[in-house]
Amino acid sequence: MGSRLLDKRITLFVEEGFEDTELIQARNFFFSEGARISIVGSGRFPTFRGKHGAQVAPDTIAAKVSVDDFDAIIVLGGYATEKMRLCQPMVRLVAQADDHGKILCAIGHGPQLLISADVLRDRMVTGYHTITIDMRNAGAQVVDEPVVIDGNLITSREAADLPHFLDAIAETLFEQASPSAQPIVAGA
Secondary structure (H helix, E strand, C coil), rough: CCCCCCCCCEECCCCCCCCCHHHHHHHHHHHHHCCEEEEEECCCCCCECCCCEECCCEEEHHHHHHHHEEEEEEEECCHHHHHHHHHCCHHHHHHHHHCCCCCEEEECCCHHHHCCCCCCCCEEECHHHHHHHHHHHHHCCCCCCEEECCCCEECCCCCCHHHHHHHHHHHHHHCCCCCCEEEEEEEE
């Protein structure tokens, strides 16, 4: 096991219909880097099923989590995000994470939760092509790149971009980037 992220606390948000590959690869990658992983659900069910059948039991629910409990949040994509945005504790944690300069990450449809938390205004982002208009309507500048880093915000388009996304998160956590950093677009 690596130690680059030793004792970094990473929260993965899940809900019914999460993108299986994103959860499995993120969990395995950050565990191998020495991070402490916490899977946080909405509280609707004791276990959640992914789009392709993977099942996961969250470690806790969003209502029991404080912004002080983590260094980064990763909002997984898939169909789950539509349900996450209805969970006020998840929306609140995303907004608070941004306010506190915590590393805030979303992939695929994950930016939908960021829209609900109103954290995209005047930010540079990327996401799944079907939500581009939603991100623009939320005030974001949208680009078509595998990964976009704008201060404490890291976004990615889809599961195919996971290697770039996970590396960007790990590097940002390792360097503890400031939320006042200038927008950077990291391509493939």
